[in-house]
Structure formats: structure tokens, C-alpha cells
Amino acid sequence: MLWYYLWVAPHVLQGIILFAMVRRGWLRQFPMFFLYTGFEILQSALLLVVAHFVSYFGPVYFQVYCVGLALSTAIRFGVIFELFSHFFQRYPALSGAGRFLFRGATLVLLAIAVGLAVSAPGNVVDHALKDAAYASLKATTFAADRAVSVLQCGLLISLFLFSRYFVLSWRSPAFGIALGLGTFAIAELATTAIRLYVDARDEPFDLAAMGIYHLCVLVWIFYLVRVEREPRFTVKTLPKYDLEIWNQELERLLQ
Amino acid sequence: MIITLIIVLISFLALGFLIRVAKSRVSASKVLENPTEHMRAVDLEAFQNLVDPDEAEFLRTNLPSAEFRRIQRERLRAAVEYVSCAAQNAAVLLRLADAGRRSPDPATAEAAEKLVQNALRLRLYALQAIPRLYLGMVLPGARISPVGIAERYEQMTRLVVLLGCLQYPTRGVSAAL
Numbered sequence: 001m002l003w004y005y006l007w008v009a010p011h012v013l014q015g016i017i018l019f020a021m022v023r024r025g026w027l028r029q030f031p032m033f034f035l036y037t038g039f040e041i042l043q044s045a046l047l048l049v050v051a052h053f054v055s056y057f058g059p060v061y062f063q064v065y066c067v068g069l070a071l072s073t074a075i076r077f078g079v080i081f082e083l084f085s086h087f088f089q090r091y092p093a094l095s096g097a098g099r100f101l102f103r104g105a106t107l108v109l110l111a112i113a114v115g116l117a118v119s120a121p122g123n124v125v126d127h128a129l130k131d132a133a134y135a136s137l138k139a140t141t142f143a144a145d146r147a148v149s150v151l152q153c154g155l156l157i158s159l160f161l162f163s164r165y166f167v168l169s170w171r172s173p174a175f176g177i178a179l180g181l182g183t184f185a186i187a188e189l190a191t192t193a194i195r196l197y198v199d200a201r202d203e204p205f206d207l208a209a210m211g212i213y214h215l216c217v218l219v220w221i222f223y224l225v226r227v228e229r230e231p232r233f234t235v236k237t238l239p240k241y242d243l244e245i246w247n248q249e250l251e252r253l254l255q
Numbered sequence: 256m257i258i259t260l261i262i263v264l265i266s267f268l269a270l271g272f273l274i275r276v277a278k279s280r281v282s283a284s285k286v287l288e289n290p291t292e293h294m295r296a297v298d299l300e301a302f303q304n305l306v307d308p309d310e311a312e313f314l315r316t317n318l319p320s321a322e323f324r325r326i327q328r329e330r331l332r333a334a335v336e337y338v339s340c341a342a343q344n345a346a347v348l349l350r351l352a353d354a355g356r357r358s359p360d361p362a363t364a365e366a367a368e369k370l371v372q373n374a375l376r377l378r379l380y381a382l383q384a385i386p387r388l389y390l391g392m393v394l395p396g397a398r399i400s401p402v403g404i405a406e407r408y409e410q411m412t413r414l415v416v417l418l419g420c421l422q423y424p425t426r427g428v429s430a431a432l
Contacts, residue, residue: 093372097379119258146262157269160276166378167346169353175280182273190266197259 006210011044032078109154113147149189156182176223180216187212295340324395342381345374
């Protein structure tokens with residue numbers, strides 16, 4: 001029961017995200033995230049159909065899952081690029097440094113991800129096994145997923161560090177998208193790493209991943225649906241000495 | 256197995272960092288309540304003196320080598336402190352100006368926008384200057400001049416005054432600069 005809830009509920013809830021984005025006009029600002037959300041809903045529906053009418057979590061199901069995962073991963077890269085662009089547009093002074101950071105971080109993380117993928121033990125498959133191809137596909141998928149998670153997680157953490165140092169103000173939707181995506185990438189990184197090295201049943205990992213994804217969807221809903229309060233900075237009364245200070249400053253300026 | 260443990264550990268650290276970022280976003284608005292509390296005084300003339308290459312050259316020619324290295328290290332340590340203070344002030348002003356960017360008054364919004372871009376440049380310069388100053392401490396003989404910080408800080412101060420004239424809320428902030 002819990003399994004089905006975690007499978008279906010987040011994707012039903014993602015409908016709220018699509019609705020909120022259209023209603024608030026964020027579709028233009030975050031088209032990749034809109035595409036990602038829509039794709040996740042479609043993918044989930046397709047997998048549900050395959051699992052019930054074609055192959056119950058068998059090789060066919062996993063092949064469909066792999067294709068979906070690859071496409072979803074590509075779109076997630078698009079969302080990360082969209083978040084970086086969002087900042088560069090709002091803060092032109094940082095455009096050069098930001099692009100340098102994005103390229104530098106991508107190169108370093110790519111090197112780490114490739115190193116981890118090469119050292120992954122998943123490629124060693126006992127070919128005597130009846131379903132060796134299926135096992136091989138599974139191991140390769142997890143190894144690739146881990147490499148991609150390193151890259152995505154690293155890029156999002158770099159973005160958070162960058163915005164933290166430069167005290168950049170995140171608008172609610174951008175912050176929510178990055179927070180949810182970052183949490184998801186971190187969880188993916190940890191679960192795929194454990195899956196590759198620990199010989200255990202898939203079910204607990206799947207449940208954990210689905211639970212975390214559900215949490216991420218709730219984070220997205222929270223930041224996309226709530227009304228953002230504009231940061232205001234007002235004084236009730238203007239003290240007498242203010243004019244004096246301004247005068248001093250202007251005199252200093254004219255000197 | 257060791258790689259897995261390292262990855263899991265990094266994941267937990269990254270998650271902790273994200274939680275901290277989410278929490279700090281809530282507390283960031285507190286800076287707007289009383290910005291002067293978060294500002295640190297910067298003596299621009301003293302800073303310019305500390306990073307002046309002519310001053311360093313004068314000390315180099317008039318002091319024994321060991322004495323010059325010791326004094327130059329002290330001077331650069333003080334310069335790092337000044338740059339850090341200027342960068343912190345820029346961070347506070349960034350929050351103020353960011354709020355001002357959404358002002359319905361176009362003149363205020365424009366001044367705030369300029370202040371944001373200037374403060375960002377100052378923090379960028381600070382990011383480049385601090386490692387250079389530390390390098391100067393390791394190699395006191397090397398000629399290190401964090402060009403741009405003082406000029407940028409002065410420009411930023413002017414913009415704060417302008418924004419202060421357009422908008423009441425910056426009262427007292429300009430006095431700390």
C-alpha cells in the first residue's frame with residue numbers, strides 16, 4: 001500500500017506544480033522545470049501501465065525505466081542550467097564569474113564522475129546467470145546514475161555556495177526548485193552508491209528513493225504555491241539627525 | 256566500500272548544508288531590521304596606505320630585510336581585515352539594495368540596482384584580493400596591490416548616500432561607511 005502511495009502520490013501532486021506554474025506565469029521563467037515536471041508525470045503513468053499490463057517489474061519494465069531515467073536526467077541538467085541563467089540575468093555583474101564557476105565546476109565534477117564510473121564494480125557480471133543482460137543493464141544504470149548524481153549534486157551545491165557568498169537573493173520559485181532538486185540529487189547519490197556496493201534487496205532502496213522524491217515534490221509545491229512576501233525595509237519615524245548625516249556625507253562627497 | 260562510505264558521508268554533509276541554507280534564508284530578513292548592527296567601520300585612507308606600493312617600496316629601502324618582512328606581514332594582515340570588513344558591508348548593502356530594487360519609484364530602483372551591481376563587484380574583488388594578500392604574507396618581497404577595492408568601495412559609498420537621499424530606510428548606514 002505504502003509502495004503504491006509513494007509511486008502515485010508525488011506525480012499526482014506534481015499536477016499542482018504544473019497548475020501553479022501556468023497560473024503564476026512562471027512557465028516562461030522556468031520552462032525546463034515545467035518540462036521536467038510534465039515528463040515525470042508521463043513517465044510515471046507509462047511505467048504504471050507497463051508494470052501492470054506488460055511486465056511486472058521485469059526486464060521490459062526496467063528497459064522502459066532506463067530510457068525514462070536517461071531523458072529525465074538530461075532534462076534535469078537543463079533545469080540546473082536554467083537556475084544558473086536565472087542568476088546571471090538578475091545580476092549582470094556576476095555573469096563572467098558565474099560562467100567561469102559553472103564551467104570550472106562542471107569540468108572538475110565531470111572528472112570525478114568519470115573516475116567513479118570507471119571504478120564502479122557493477123560492470124563485473126556473472127554471465128552464467130540466466131538474466132545476465134538484465135543484471136548488467138541494472139548495474140550499468142546505477143553506475144551511470146551515480147556519476148550523473150555527482151555532477152548534478154555538485155553543480156547545485158556550487159550554485160548555493162556561489163549565491164551564499166554573493167548574498168544573492170533567491171526568489172521563492174528558483175530557491176524551491178534548487179532546494180528540491182538538490183535534495184533529490186543528494187539522495188540519489190547516496191542510494192545509488194550504496195546499491196552498487198552493498199548486495200541487498202532493491203525494495204528498501206526504492207522505498208527510500210520514492211519517499212525522498214515525495215518530500216522534494218512537497219518542497220516544490222511549498223515554494224511554488226505560497227505567496228512570497230516582498231522584503232520590506234521601512235522606518236516609522238525619521239530621526240532629526242538624518243539630515244545631518246546626509247549633509248555630512250554629501251560634503252565628504254564634494255571634497 | 257571506502258568510496259561508498261565517503262560518498263554517503265559527503266551526501267550527509269551536503270544535506271546539512273542545504274538545511275542550513277534554507278534556514279539562513281529565513282534569518283536573512285533580520286539584517287534588514289537593523290542593518291547598522293551588521294556594518295563594520297572601514298578606514299579607507301588607512302587601507303589605501305597599507306596597500307600602497309610606494310609605501311611598501313619606501314619601507315623596503317629604509318628597513319633591514321627581516322624587519323621589512325615582519326612589518327609587511329603585519330600590514331598585509333591588517334589589509335585583509337579591512338577587505339573583509341568592506342566585503343561584509345557590501346553584503347549588508349546588497350540586502351538593502353535588493354529590497355530597494357523593487358521600489359515603485361524609478362529613481363530609487365535605479366540607484367538600488369547600481370548599488371547591487373557595485374556591491375557584487377566589490378565582493379568579487381575581495382574574493383580575488385584576499386588570497387593575493389595572503390600570498391603577499393607568505394612572500395613579503397612580492398609586489399601585491401589589490402587594485403580596485405578602495406575605488407569600488409568609494410563608489411559604493413556614494414551610491415549608498417544617493418540611495419539614502421532617495422529612500423529613508425538607509426538612515427545611519429552611510430555613517431558606518
